[in-house]
Amino acid sequence: MVANDTTTPERADTPPAGFRPWRQLALRVHFYAGVLVAPFLLVVAFTGLLYVFAPQLEAAVYAHQLRVPAAATETPLATQVEAARSALPGTELKAVRPAADDTSTTQVIFTTDDLPDSHYRTVFVAPRDAEVRGVLETYGSDQALPLRTWLDELHRNLHLGEVGRLYSELAASWLWVVVLGGLALWFSRHRRARALRTHPPGRARVVSWHGIAGAWLAAGLLFLSATGLTWSTFAGDTVSRIRAALSWQTPVVANTVPAPAAGTDIGFDRVREIATASGLTGRVEITPPAGAGSAYTVQEVQRSWPTQQDAVAVHPETGAITDSLRFADYPLMAKLSRWGIDAHMGLLFGWVNQVVLAALMITLIATIGFAYRMWWLRRPTRGVVAPPPRGAWRALPRPAVPAGVLALCGLGYALPVLGVSLLAFLVVDVLLGLRSQIRAG
Structure with missing residues (x-):
């Protein structure tokens, strides 16, 4: 466009006049x-x-707890679990993660009363001879070890507990x-x-x-x-x-079964064989029955791509698979949630993700x-020009103001930390404006 003699050409990066109030508000x-x-x-x-x-x-x-020299043979999984029980007497067995390969240790996970929720004590056992390689506190479904747990809590709450989580929520909200x-x-x-x-x-x-x-x-x-x-x-x-x-x-696999009649238990080794035969060939976690009327649950725990999260429930007496759940059958939003969380943690695509x-x-x-x-x-x-002046919202189209107020109320309800901090920002901005007016007479 060519300007006439009585106007000054508008800069190419200057927004149209009708957009200017929106831009001033956005800038502020x-x-x-x-x-x-x-x-x-x-x-x-x-x-x-x-x-x-x-x-x-x-x-x-x-490395000492996680890795072992490769061996041609390994002891039964039940023997490894018993070795772990001996290392932590008086604790309750939560789950077992068999060694994923011939240089990994088996992780036997216990719950104890002296740890917070989602924190466990894990015994690391060498599959070849059931040697206990160490006992560490672990955290979460990903079995984070103490160093990663410390870094996770630093990122999430600065080691300040629930109060500290407000800092990360404030950052994510804004x-x-x-x-x-x-x-x-x-x-x-x-x-x-x-x-x-x-x-x-x-x-x-x-x-x-x-x-x-x-x-x-x-x-x-x-x-x-x-x-x-x-x-x-x-x-x-x-x-x-x-x-x-x-x-x-x-979704979760159903692990409720009729109570065993004879009280026999097929054990971890047989459950592992049944799960492998049903297609769970990756890294798995085996959860024992919680009591009478409960089944073994075997869940894949590989969270990289392609994600392996299949699960089966195995009857503790008959060995029959009473329920199964395939990741391919997850609802789309459940899949997106799983992938989103894993990508946020740097797990989904390995080192590329990192x-x-x-x-x-x-x-x-x-x-x-x-x-x-x-x-x-x-x-x-x-003495340089300050940010755009207050009151840019007054120049907005009239229907935009009540619509914007309603939208902000909805956002404040859905994201309370955003809502409260926005309200505080508005109060401070108004007070600063009043102070400027008083100083200006």
Whole structure:
């Protein structure tokens, strides 16, 4: 378009006039949301980067417990379990994970009263001669060892318990808001990757770097935000209720059977053979019957790609398979949930998954660094123009305001930490505005 003699040509990166109130509002929210959440995101990024390579660190630190020299023969699984029982008398057997190959140990998992929920004591037994290689505290369905458990809790709650989990939920709740706001701002100005080369040194170039890095990161950060919220305290409860209402829960194999008549038990070795014959050929966990009327449960525990999570229930007296569940038969949302969680943890695609997550975390740290640099170059003490003025919402189309209020109320209900922090942000912003008006007379 060619401008006439009485107008000034509009810059190519200037948004249309009708979009300007939206852009000013987005810029203000993005700026203050960044100020609020950036320190938490830095902590999440650093601790997440440490956690990404925890499996390799775990394998190196606990090599004695996890690995044994290859042997041509092995003792019966029942003998290995008895050796583990002798190492931890007075505990209750929870499950057994037979050695996955000829250089792995068998993991015999026990519950004890002195440990929190989802924490267990695991005895590591050499299959070749039932030698006890060590006893370690393990955590969760992935059997995380102490080092990985420590890194996991650092990432999740900074070792501050339930109170500490609010920091990660705050970061995950605001991350998608910051990302979407940043994308809207970037593309509203028609930025291109070549801006990195055309902008002169200074703040404009830092803005370019920040925007380009954020645009490349967007999909990965939105994924981490969504999957991270499923573990959170308050938003996670909302996710659980939604999944229950829509029947999106992960199915489980039924392990209820008629009580054995003679009281005989076919034992772990026979159960393992039956499960293998039924197609469970990967790494498995065998859970013994909880009592009369309960079956053995054998569950595959491989969470890499392709995911192996098949399960069968085996009658403890007859050896008959009383129920089976194949991962291929999971509802789609249950599969997506499984894949999403495993990808978030760096398990789904092995080292490739880990490298991608590490690159995401490093680039996120750099992006936040660019943001702080932008603020420093435009800090109030230099007398530079402040962020867009308050009240941009007044210029929005009238129907947008009540619709936006309703949307924010819904978001606040679904994501309480986001709602409470947003309300606090609005209160502080109003107080700062009143102080400015009083100072201005």
